[in-house]
Amino acid sequence: MLNEAVETEILPEAGAEPERRVRDRGATERAILAAAKGLLAEEGFQNFGINAVARRAGCDKQLIYRYYGGLDGLVEAIGADLGTWVKDRIPEDAGGMFMLTYGDLMERLALLLLDALRSDPLMRRIVAWEVSENTEQVRRLSEARSKALALWLDRMRGSLAPPKGVDAAAVNAVVIAAIQHLVLAGAAGGQCAGMSLKTSKDWEKAATALKRLVRGVYG
Amino acid sequence: MLNEAVETEILPEAGAEPERRVRDRGATERAILAAAKGLLAEEGFQNFGINAVARRAGCDKQLIYRYYGGLDGLVEAIGADLGTWVKDRIPEDAGGMFMLTYGDLMERLALLLLDALRSDPLMRRIVAWEVSENTEQVRRLSEARSKALALWLDRMRGSLAPPKGVDAAAVNAVVIAAIQHLVLAGAAGGQCAGMSLKTSKDWEKAATALKRLVRGVYG
DNA sequence: CCCCGCTGTCACCAATCGGTGAGTATCTGG
DNA sequence: CCAGATACTCACCGATTGGTGACAGCGGGG
Incomplete structure (x- = not known):
């Protein structure tokens, strides 16, 4: 299909010693x-x-x-x-979120997750892999990613309790699903359901819509 | 990777005439x-x-x-x-939606799209393909699917105008993104962001959360 | 010092891939 | 009845894949 495999260019130095690999x-x-x-x-x-x-x-x-x-x-x-992913993605101002409402928190988390995914090609590829195959390999990776994500959310949420009367877990899962698909579609094709996802202005629009949805549920 | 390709079993009938293919x-x-x-x-x-x-x-x-x-x-x-997809997916009671509010309509469309995607493995694979590769092949398919989806939405929406003050296109795109990812993740791994997506009860929960999000924006 | 184990390389395997050229069988119009 | 077009099959190509067994070079402990 895609041919033209690039020749690996680790030819030994012509004259000098052939760049001997250290045995390590x-x-x-x-x-x-x-x-x-x-x-x-x-x-x-x-x-x-x-x-x-x-x-x-x-x-x-x-x-x-x-x-x-x-x-x-x-x-x-x-x-x-992937377990190390969490450590890199917890902003230092996490402590400043203790006084927020649940809606504030989820809006914030949604946007943070959006940006985090958008700037992490490996994670994107793994998410795409997860929804494309169901082999043992993928399942293992998926589990690791799921754990990392859950841990991240947990750390960020702190001790804030979700409001009563809504299935927060389900709502959050749907929001996360939206985020993941937006990022995947944007990275792959530059659009999703007619909405362009190329310029940062496009992404601002998407983020605004996302915020509106979250705010609509959590106030 | 995955080996064990199943032997095709179209061996000719041992005794009788070898199941001659008609030239058509x-x-x-x-x-x-x-x-x-x-x-x-x-x-x-x-x-x-x-x-x-x-x-x-x-x-x-x-x-x-x-x-x-x-x-x-x-x-x-x-x-x-894929263009024929639309014709199979327009319920006969589409005329009964003229008097609905935009919120009613979008909630309905969201659930319809969820079920339609969930019961259409080919469409699912195409969506998964779209977010996994960016070859010419996929782009063509993606365009066709996008057109079909847009046409479907248009037909269903009729002449109902979206409310002012919200970027309905963006919000709807995010909702559609959520639907697509939920269906993909459910079909592939049976869960999404910690929410199980196996039993019909699971899907009811997801649908409820989806409704809540749509209602939160469109009232 | 020498030998053994560890690190790394190479050659080879069968299977499958996309792609092509040449051939066979069947049908049809004159 | 024959000729040519059409429908179809087969054999082969080079490239790449996942996977394995044998071998070379270096280093450290007896």
Whole structure:
């Protein structure tokens, strides 16, 4: 389909010593993991395979089998890595939210999640993967992502209780669904249901609509 | 990745005449198109290729090149077929909606779209494809689906005007995004953001939350 | 010092992929 | 009845895939 695979350019220096690889298992493992994450983020799950990862990592695929037990283990390692996502995404002013109403909080969280997803290609690719396949690999990744997201929401929510009379869990899930799909559609095709999602002005419109929906429920 | 391709079982009848295929180009073309749609709906876009379609259609892949000009043309034909989607999805009681408020209408449309998508595996796969890739193939399909959806919404809306003061287009796009992601996530993994999406009771909860969001904006 | 284990490389496998050229079978009009 | 168009099949191509077994080079502990 898409041909023209770029020739890897790790040819040894013509004259000097051939850039001997240091024998460092840890570094190699990290290189493989980084290659896998980068490949997934940049190319998507379509061309995500042993050969591609090894090519990008600049090592033999055999090492992936040895160190991670194959692609499955590698994907699992990516999932484990996703746990660190939370730490990077908790703004320092989280303490300042204690006095907000639940509506304020959810509006804020919605916009934060929107931006976070929009600026995280790896996470986007994983979400897209989740809704496209249902293999064991994807399930593991999905679980890790789900946990990270839940933890993040929990940390951000603090001790604020949702209002009575509404199924906040369901409403929030629907809001999150909207956010995820908007980001995916925007990144993939630049639009969603007729609404353009390219310029930052487009995204402001989307964010406004999102706010309106959240405010409509939580006041 | 996923191996164990099922052996096609179209071996000729052992004793009798070998189930001679009638030479009927029209029928073959239809068989190919049906095979493509069925394959896409059941297996997803991952293993969607010339060989797989030809295998399922029970003919040689050469015919796909001849009749459709390759996979691209075949995908385009699927897109053209999507235009018929609208006709099947307009309930006969559409006339009864003229007197509704915009909020009533959008709530209704949201639930209708939710059910329609939920019961249409092909459309689901296409939506998933749209957010996963950005090839020419997908763009064509996406455009066709977008048109069909817009046409459907237009037909359903009739002459009802949206309320002033809200960016109805943006709000509706967000609602549609939520619907699409809910359906995709439910079909793929049975849950979304912690909300289970398996039983019909689960879906009722989701629908209720959706209604609440729509009502919150449009009253 | 030498040997063994660890790290990394290479060659090869069967299977499948998209794509093509050439051939066979059937039907039809003269 | 024959010729040519049409419908269809088959065999093959190079490339790429996931996966494995054998081997080379270096380093540290006996």
